Amino acid sequence: MEIVVCVKPVPESETRLRVSADGTSLDPEAVKFVLAGYDESAVEQALLLKESLPGSKVHAVSFGPAPRTEEVLRAAIALGCDQATWVEAPPGPAPDPVATGRALARPIFAMPHDLVLCGKQAGDDEAGLVAAVLGELLGVPDVGFVVDLRFDVPSGRLRFRRATEGGLELWEAPTPCVIGLQQAWNDPRTAKLPAILKSRRVAIAKVPYAPEDSSAPRSVAEKFELPPPRTGAAMIEYKTPAEAAAKLVRVLREEAKVFP
Amino acid sequence: MPDFSLTPEEESLRDLARKFARGEMAPVAAECDRSGRFPEEVYRKAHGLGLMNLNVPTEYGGSGLGVFAQCLIVEELAYACGGMTTSIIANCLALEPILLGGTAEQKTRILTPFCADYRFAAFCLTEPSGGSDAGALRTVARRDGESYVLDGEKCFITNGPHAELYTVFATVDPSLRHRGITAFVVPRATEGVLPGKDEEKMGHRASSTGTIRFEKVRVPATQRLGGEGEGFALAMRTLDQTRTPIGALATGIAQAALDHAARYATKRYTFGKPIAEHQAIQIKLANMAQAIRAARLLTWHAAWTIDRGARGTLESSIAKCFASDAALHVADEAIQTFGGYGYMKDYPVEKLLRDAKLTQIYEGANEIQRTVIARELLKSYD
Numbered sequence: 001m002e003i004v005v006c007v008k009p010v011p012e013s014e015t016r017l018r019v020s021a022d023g024t025s026l027d028p029e030a031v032k033f034v035l036a037g038y039d040e041s042a043v044e045q046a047l048l049l050k051e052s053l054p055g056s057k058v059h060a061v062s063f064g065p066a067p068r069t070e071e072v073l074r075a076a077i078a079l080g081c082d083q084a085t086w087v088e089a090p091p092g093p094a095p096d097p098v099a100t101g102r103a104l105a106r107p108i109f110a111m112p113h114d115l116v117l118c119g120k121q122a123g124d125d126e127a128g129l130v131a132a133v134l135g136e137l138l139g140v141p142d143v144g145f146v147v148d149l150r151f152d153v154p155s156g157r158l159r160f161r162r163a164t165e166g167g168l169e170l171w172e173a174p175t176p177c178v179i180g181l182q183q184a185w186n187d188p189r190t191a192k193l194p195a196i197l198k199s200r201r202v203a204i205a206k207v208p209y210a211p212e213d214s215s216a217p218r219s220v221a222e223k224f225e226l227p228p229p230r231t232g233a234a235m236i237e238y239k240t241p242a243e244a245a246a247k248l249v250r251v252l253r254e255e256a257k258v259f260p
Numbered sequence: 261m262p263d264f265s266l267t268p269e270e271e272s273l274r275d276l277a278r279k280f281a282r283g284e285m286a287p288v289a290a291e292c293d294r295s296g297r298f299p300e301e302v303y304r305k306a307h308g309l310g311l312m313n314l315n316v317p318t319e320y321g322g323s324g325l326g327v328f329a330q331c332l333i334v335e336e337l338a339y340a341c342g343g344m345t346t347s348i349i350a351n352c353l354a355l356e357p358i359l360l361g362g363t364a365e366q367k368t369r370i371l372t373p374f375c376a377d378y379r380f381a382a383f384c385l386t387e388p389s390g391g392s393d394a395g396a397l398r399t400v401a402r403r404d405g406e407s408y409v410l411d412g413e414k415c416f417i418t419n420g421p422h423a424e425l426y427t428v429f430a431t432v433d434p435s436l437r438h439r440g441i442t443a444f445v446v447p448r449a450t451e452g453v454l455p456g457k458d459e460e461k462m463g464h465r466a467s468s469t470g471t472i473r474f475e476k477v478r479v480p481a482t483q484r485l486g487g488e489g490e491g492f493a494l495a496m497r498t499l500d501q502t503r504t505p506i507g508a509l510a511t512g513i514a515q516a517a518l519d520h521a522a523r524y525a526t527k528r529y530t531f532g533k534p535i536a537e538h539q540a541i542q543i544k545l546a547n548m549a550q551a552i553r554a555a556r557l558l559t560w561h562a563a564w565t566i567d568r569g570a571r572g573t574l575e576s577s578i579a580k581c582f583a584s585d586a587a588l589h590v591a592d593e594a595i596q597t598f599g600g601y602g603y604m605k606d607y608p609v610e611k612l613l614r615d616a617k618l619t620q621i622y623e624g625a626n627e628i629q630r631t632v633i634a635r636e637l638l639k640s641y642d
Contacts, residue, residue: 071268078272190279193310193323196272258523260282 001056001151001175002112005046006104006134007076009033009068010124013254019224025093026124026224033068035075038119042181044188045149046117047080053151059111063087063095063103063209070204078191078199085111085205093221094125095214101133102213109138113176115158120144120180131180141173144180151175264560270332273325277333280309281340289341292466293611296458298422299344299466306348307378311337315352315501316359320367321375327501328563331508335556338512342615343464345509346622347380350418350467352505353623354381356498357427357443361485370445374425382423384414384472385495391416392628394429394495395438399474401430408432408444408484410452410477416622420470421455424448428474429491441491445483452477463614503576503623504566507559507583510619511552514587517594517612518548524598535597544597548590555583574636581629584619591616 011017011026012034018027035043043060050056060076062069066088073084087103089095095103108116116138121128128144135142147168149160155172162169163182173179191199236251238244252258266274284302292299306312314330316322325333330352337345358370374381387397399412410430414420425447431440446453456471486494522545525536535541562575591613595602602609620626 067268071272074268074272190309191276192308193273193276194318196276197269197324200269200272258527260519 001049001053001114003046003049003056003058004108004111004113004116005039005042005058005060005076005081006108006116006118006130007039007043007060007062007072008036008119008122008124009062009064009072010036010122013037013123014257014260016257017226019226023223023225024221033071035072036119036122036124038121038123038181038183039072040119040188041183041186042117042119042179043076043079043081044186045179045181047189048186049115049149049151050080053153057082059113060084061087061104061108063089063100065089065091073204074199074202075191077202078195079189080195083205084202085207087207087209090209090211090214096217096219097125097127097129098133098218099214101130101137103209104130105134105137106210106213107207108134113138115175116140116178117149118178118180120146120182128180131178135178138176138178140176140178142178142180143171143173145182146171146179147182147185149179149181264557266332270329273329274332274336276309277311277336278339280306280311281337285337285340285344289344289466290608290611292341293343293463294465294605296460296465298347298458298468302344303347303380304378312348312378313351313355313375314349316355316371316375320371322355322371326563326567327504328560328567330505331559331563334505334508335512335515335559338509339516341466342509342513342612342619343466345512346464346618347419347467349505349509350383351379351381353418353498353502354383354423354425354427356501357383357485357494358445360497360501361443361490361494362445366445366482366485370425379425380419380423381425381427382417382420382472383498384417384420384426384428386414386416388413388415388471392625395441395492397429397431397441398434399428399430400434401432401442401444401479403432404478407478407480408442410444410446410474410479413471413473415471416459416469417472418622419468420472421458421468423455426453426472427485429495430474432488436489438492439489441495442488443485443491443494444479445485446474446477446479450477450479462617463611464618497571499624500571500573500576501566503580503629504559504562504572506619506623507555507562507576507579510580510583510587510616511555511559513612513616513619514548514552514555514583514590517587517591517609517616518545518552520607520609520612521545521548521594521597524601541597544593548593551586551590555579555586558582574633577624577629577632577636580619580623581626581633584616584626587616587619588613 012032015031020027046058050058058081060081085107131142145163146160158173236247310323313322314325318324401408401410428444428446433440452475454473459469525541526534528535558579562579565575566572594609601607
């Protein structure tokens with residue numbers, strides 16, 4: 001199976017974000033970028049499928065500026081992706097999700113793709129639109145909020161679950177299609193040291209950005225501001241003490257930043 | 261112009277170590293410190309990710325890193341737990357004599373199968389009668405046909421009780437002092453190799469340290485590294501390679517101490533304001549930060565010197581000595597910043613002081629480092 005996985009660099013969750021001087025974007029200076037959490041799940045899903053279907057290949061694709069986009073593609077290769085393609089973003093503000101979908105769809109259309117995976121959304125803008133745009137542009141079905149994706153060899157169809165409010169739906173879909181993965185359901189692997197070293201030497205295909213993909217944006221970020229400092233208490237809802245502790249640790253680490 | 265920026269590759273290695281340290285080591289660090297448990301599950305994962313045999317070339321199944329990259333990794337690991345870091349990097353020390361003194365045949369025969377699986381090796385130099393005066397060691401290697409018979413006792417051996425392979429320094433003739441010392445690679449499975457119990461230690465409690473007795477241990481001459489009498493120089497060259505990462509280990513402990521202290525200082529109020537706004541505490545934090553920066557830069561400089569092919573005896577001794585002294589001082593000041601809480605085991609800083617202490621003692625006590633520094637220094641005044 002030829003699997004394409006779309007990856008995006010996003011600020012690490014522990015990064016202290018600053019709004020740019022003109023207030024219309026986030027200041028990328030001193031921000032550490034990492035592979036988006038949802039996309040980590042998509043890469044893991046791609047690798048699980050590859051391992052279960054001999055002869056499969058995984059091709060990572062990303063759209064964004066240097067150097068962070070190249071770095072997330074290398075991270076994807078270190079995890080086990082076979083190839084990588086980078087569409088370099090033009091200078092200026094980040095393109096909206098439709099422009100991003102177009103930029104990604106162009107090289108994907110030209111490469112073999114039985115299945116296109118991506119995170120159902122990205123941890124920075126949380127727009128969650130790229131999978132749908134890709135499905136539309138590639139002319140194939142798209143489904144989001146997916147967990148536990150398998151390929152049923154006899155029927156040649158994908159079987160998976162869709163995480164919805166209060167339950168899991170059982171789905172199947174033909175190939176090719178676009179799937180948006182839920183975050184962290186599959187315990188994404190960590191790249192090994194030798195694979196990290198090897199990933200530095202893999203050639204990344206660079207595709208020029210097609211100016212016609214950047215038509216008038218459908219959405220524009222007018223103003224960014226940090227949330228006002230919160231006062232008072234927050235309640236943690238839980239069923240078991242272990243769950244309460246896990247949630248509390250997450251809040252202390254990621255929100256209160258009491259410890260790293 | 262010196263360049264202190266890291267390459268993307270170096271950043272990726274550091275990120276891997278940071279992720280492992282915070283995800284796998286930190287959650288069990290306090291528990292292992294309390295119980296003295298040797299967390300095999302952590303070490304097994306470290307091996308799986310390629311974090312254990314950092315200095316062994318990739319052709320023998322190691323990670324093939326230079327000293328600088330090793331230092332980046334070791335500092336991150338030590339930030340989470342100095343003791344676990346010691347056990348994770350002890351293979352580097354134990355295998356370095358094979359890398360420096362082994363023949364191509366020995367490297368392939370010994371290192372390749374060793375590195376393929378999760379295993380420990382242990383460096384056996386120190387003896388009950390002394391460590392710093394290595395020339396006076398008493399373990400004897402008596403030649404008998406095509407083999408040697410080893411008799412003696414080694415102590416304070418990191419990972420000794422868990423190791424499957426020992427690099428042992430013994431003398432073929434005690435009257436020759438350091439000119440009689442010879443190095444051997446001895447599998448644990450050899451008859452007469454008797455690992456003792458785990459020692460109860462003040463710090464580095466997640467690491468294992470023990471005595472190994474060698475009773476009439478027959479070792480084929482093919483397991484000898486280099487010639488007879490070449491063991492002392494081999495041990496010294498080994499320590500030149502491995503001393504710098506101990507500076508990085510100490511720096512990691514110190515950085516953890518500063519981070520704990522600074523975070524606490526912004527949250528703890530006295531006299532109506534956070535103690536971080538009191539000058540007495542600010543001076544402490546500033547001095548801690550300076551010591552850590554200096555320790556890191558000395559460590560990086562020593563690593564850079566060695567990676568450029570120089571022996572780096574002076575640079576690595578300065579780095580190890582300075583960084584370990586800094587770590588003890590910084591950990592001490594972190595406890596002071598926490599006040600009474602710092603002295604309590606419920607808080608993380610007293611462990612850092614206990615862990616920092618060992619870095620002044622092992623891999624060449626700081627008194628020996630100063631002897632070495634003075635000797636190297638005085639060469640230029642002859």
